[in-house]
Amino acid sequence: MAEPVSTRPRGTEDVLPDETPRWRRVERIARESAARAGFGEIRTPTFEHTELIHRIGDSTDVVQKETYDFSDRGGRSLTLRPEGTAPVVRACMQGGLLGGALPIKVFYVTLSAFRYERPQAGRLREHHQFGCECFGVAGPVADAELIVLMADFLAAAGIRSAVVRINSIGCDRCRPRYREALLEYYRERLPDLCADCRRRWGQNPLRLLDCKVDRPAALGAPRSVDHLCPECAEHFAGLRTLLDRAHLSYEPDPLLVRGFDYYTRTVFEFAHAGIGAQAALGGGGRYDSLVASLGGPQLPAAGFGLGMERLLAALELEGVGGEPRAGCDLFVAGEDAAGAFDLCVQARRSGLVAEFDPLGRSLKAQFRHADRLGARHVAVLGGPSRAVSLRDMRTHQQRDLAPEDILRALADAGGA
Ligand code: HAM
Numbered sequence: 001m002a003e004p005v006s007t008r009p010r011g012t013e014d015v016l017p018d019e020t021p022r023w024r025r026v027e028r029i030a031r032e033s034a035a036r037a038g039f040g041e042i043r044t045p046t047f048e049h050t051e052l053i054h055r056i057g058d059s060t061d062v063v064q065k066e067t068y069d070f071s072d073r074g075g076r077s078l079t080l081r082p083e084g085t086a087p088v089v090r091a092c093m094q095g096g097l098l099g100g101a102l103p104i105k106v107f108y109v110t111l112s113a114f115r116y117e118r119p120q121a122g123r124l125r126e127h128h129q130f131g132c133e134c135f136g137v138a139g140p141v142a143d144a145e146l147i148v149l150m151a152d153f154l155a156a157a158g159i160r161s162a163v164v165r166i167n168s169i170g171c172d173r174c175r176p177r178y179r180e181a182l183l184e185y186y187r188e189r190l191p192d193l194c195a196d197c198r199r200r201w202g203q204n205p206l207r208l209l210d211c212k213v214d215r216p217a218a219l220g221a222p223r224s225v226d227h228l229c230p231e232c233a234e235h236f237a238g239l240r241t242l243l244d245r246a247h248l249s250y251e252p253d254p255l256l257v258r259g260f261d262y263y264t265r266t267v268f269e270f271a272h273a274g275i276g277a278q279a280a281l282g283g284g285g286r287y288d289s290l291v292a293s294l295g296g297p298q299l300p301a302a303g304f305g306l307g308m309e310r311l312l313a314a315l316e317l318e319g320v321g322g323e324p325r326a327g328c329d330l331f332v333a334g335e336d337a338a339g340a341f342d343l344c345v346q347a348r349r350s351g352l353v354a355e356f357d358p359l360g361r362s363l364k365a366q367f368r369h370a371d372r373l374g375a376r377h378v379a380v381l382g383g384p385s386r387a388v389s390l391r392d393m394r395t396h397q398q399r400d401l402a403p404e405d406i407l408r409a410l411a412d413a414g415g416a
Pocket of ligand 1: 085
């Protein structure tokens with residue numbers, strides 16, 4: 001179906017200049033929060049070999065039904081990344097980080113991710129994530145550090161009402177037994193399940209717990225926390241103790257499962273009730289087998305990803321604005337656009353924010369424009385004997401100066 005060239009593709013968003021300050025603010029806070037906890041920034045390509053993305057789990061909807069796969073002109077099969085974790089594992093392996101000193105702690109912001117989903121509020125075909133990944137720590141301190149980091153980041157960004165739910169879905173040793181218990185429980189309920197769940201039953205029965213259609217069935221289902229091996233049980237208890245020590249309130253949720261196959265033991269999700277059906281702001285967990293399954297060393301790992309669009313929607317509800325706009329230090333007014341251009345260039349080169357009217361409007365219109373910009377000073381060109389009159393817009397004081405003295409006068413006034 002051809003779409004007009006004047007509309008963006010379905011499920012994508014533009015960020016116009018009025019909206020970028022809100023993005024910049026959360027990106028800054030994300031960088032500060034991650035850096036304070038010792039995470040270094042990582043950037044990876046927008047597309048990867050299809051093979052890598054499909055290796056993260058062919059029984060998940062994201063990988064099975066939602067990837068953007070394409071062939072390039074050289075006949076390679078490539079896929080737009082649907083998430084950050086597998087690409088980051090690949091990059092850390094390829095960059096030789098996973099063979100060096102541990103732990104390795106990396107974060108990404110703002111990472112674009114592509115999923116061919118049915119667009120709705122909070123669900124896009126291109127969305128963006130802030131995420132953190134930690135490699136090399138088997139104990140629950142890594143899980144706790146990530147959950148606390150995310151909670152503290154959300155608080156610093158201005159979210160007051162996020163709830164974090166946690167669960168443990170066991171490991172490769174204890175999960176098969178749990179899987180059997182789930183299959184057994186759901187076997188006789190199969191006819192009542194939705195088409196998606198009937199398909200999931202054989203492939204990925206944990207996802208049945210997530211079914212929005214048959215909630216009562218999930219509520220009565222066997223729980224992973226009752227099937228944990230002693231090591232997984234100890235890990236989960238350890239995590240809860242650490243969260244308590246950090247005075248972080250959380251809700252244990254035995255029905256919490258996540259959309260990717262790679263999780264082991266801990267899973268967690270932060271939700272915000274105000275942003276509608278797609279309430280998950282972000283989530284993550286432990287993935288102790290993924291690195292090895294992508295060809296790397298046997299290395300425990302954990303991480304989270306947080307949806308920037310959903311976070312910004314929640315912040316809007318909570319009345320939080322954006323990064324303050326850089327104020328205009330100097331507006332150069334006058335009929336001589338070339339002279340205004342010259343002075344602006346000099347002012348900008350000296351570090352000031354300077355603007356002029358390139359359209360040659362009346363002096364009155366130019367002053368209105370300077371007012372709208374909140375200009376701190378206005379220089380009016382074209383006075384007697386080349387003098388420039390410099391007006392302080394706060395004190396309304398005005399003086400005539402030679403053009404070459406303007407920048408010094410502004411510097412003496414504190415730059416602006
Ligand atoms: P995820 O839960 O699929 O996890 O995505 C993380 C967050 O990205 C979600 O909670 C949501 O806020 C946002 N998100 C996901 N899909 C969409 C969409 N279609 N439209 C808008 N926002 C969306 C992951 O991606 C894992 N890689 C997280 C992780 C990192 N686990 C371990 N390390």
